[in-house]
Each structure stands twice: as structure tokens, then as C-alpha cells.
Amino acid sequence: MSVRFGVIVFPGSNCDHDAYHVAKHVFGQEARFIWHKEAELGDVDFVIVPGGFSYGDYLRSGAIARFSPIMKDVVRFANSGGLVMGICNGFQILCESGLLPGALMRNESLRFVCKNVHLKTESLDSPFTQGLTSGEVLRVPVAHGEGNYFASDDILDQLEDQGRVAFRYCNENGQVTKESNPNGASRNIAGILNEGRNVLGMMPHPERCAEAILGRPDGARIFTSIVDALSVGA
């Protein structure tokens, strides 16, 4: 049975089609777009809150999208154990909505950063990462101006103690260094999980590198993990 992906579309989303394409055409699963004005997600197994500039990033990135009607149902879905993945602007929206702790601040360099980065896989204990290997290094692009993950030291300690840091920025050898941090994120954090480990937020874009024609398809590792986790569970 195929996995039913739902991709939320806000005014200003621009990675929604990439996510849809990967789910439907690369992985051969079911996928549909869900307009942000909808009140209910309907029958979906997996929700992607995609990247882009929802509401033009007005006020703060993700701050207004978080009040879109569909977000109520996304929160309900997540709180009942449904799998939700926020990518880039989607990560910002999930933080604003309270599904994930912390916030994404302006990049330390003040520059919009658009390049490939390396990610060290820190936690395999989630549906998103269960198919990866411990410490596995993925090369995935980032494209953001506000990806500087911030949270209080208490929250950061908690994330680390509970193994909820999914990915950290690293160099190509998997070493977590200051130089490999593209945005100044606290403790090189690129992606985190919620307490239930069913919500993942990450700044890098696995949906942009999930097929061989685009180069190293490292992003597919994450989608394979998700599809396998949901297919086994079905």
C-alpha cells in the first residue's frame, strides 16, 4: 500500500512542488496538495510543511502561516502521533506553532545562504531517520536567510539528552565544526525532533536532492526511511 503524502500550500510556498514530485514521481506514492485555507487534512499518512516564503516572511518567518486554518489540523494530527516534516520555512512554521521548541533567527552572516552543506545523522530513533546509519553524512542543499537555530541552554541540553537532534551541520568527513555551520545555529543544529519523535523540522532541503539526475541523491535516504517506516507500520 502506498503512503499518502499531504503537502501544505501557503501563499508564498515554493518548495511544495518539489516535495510533491519526490513523493509522487520519485517514490511512486500518493501525494496531494492541501491549501492552507482547508480546515482538515483528510486522509493522509504523512504531512510535509514545505519551504518557501509563506506570507512573504512578513513580521517573522512562519509567524503568520502558523495561524492559517489548516495549521490547527496539522497540530491535531501531530499531537495524535501523525508524522509531520517541516522543511526550511516549514521548520520555521513548526517552531512558531509550538510543535517544535526554539526559533530560527536571522543567519549570523546576515546573508542568504544557498549552497550544499553536509549533515551528520545524530539520531536514528525516528521514522525519518530509522533507515540511515549512525553518523551517516548526507550532502543536502540549504537556501535560507533565517536558519540560525536558537533555543535556551536548557532546551538545547534537553534536546541532546533525549537524542532529539536529528541532524547537525558538519564537514564532508562528518566533523561538526564551526566552519561547517552555514548560519550560526546553536550547537550546529540543522534538524530536531519533537518529544514524540513524530515531528521533524530541518532547514536543509532533502526534497531538492532526492533523485540521481540532480546529482548525489542523499535526500532520498530520508524519504526512503519515511516510506519504509510507514509501509512496515501499515
Add this chain to the structure above:
Amino acid sequence: MFKARITVTLRPSILDPQGKASHHALTELGFTSISSVRIGKFIEMDIAAGSVDAARAQAEEACTKLLANQVMEDFHIDIDEIVST
């Protein structure tokens, strides 16, 4: 009717790269006596309310719910009654 003037700023403990870059430029321009620059947002709102306190309560709720992200930002509210002329 009341006017709320709200400033939203990054918490003091948080590095403000915009402020830092601007401070650097000001120093280059010869403003050597300026020792620190922080940049924030300014928001102005007109609020229909029965009293200053009621207007402030609304402004505070607006800040908490939407206008400021208290993970990283603080806010300050000034309220004035709008006197129609």
C-alpha cells in the same frame, strides 16, 4: 481610541548581527562615541478600548500571541489616548 506604540527587540543575551553590522558602519563613519547598536521592530496600532488598561491588555495579548516571539524577543508597549481635534 488609543494608540499603541510597540517596540520588539531581540533579547539582550542574543547576538544581533544587524545591530553589530550597523554599529561597525557607524564607527567607520566616525561615530566613535556610539558603543552599541541594537535593531528591532516598531509597530503602531490604533485600539478601540474603554480605558488605557484595557488597551494595554489588548496590545499585550497581541504581542504575546503574534507580534513578538518570546523565545528570542522582548516587547515594550507605550499607550496614548488619541484625542480627536
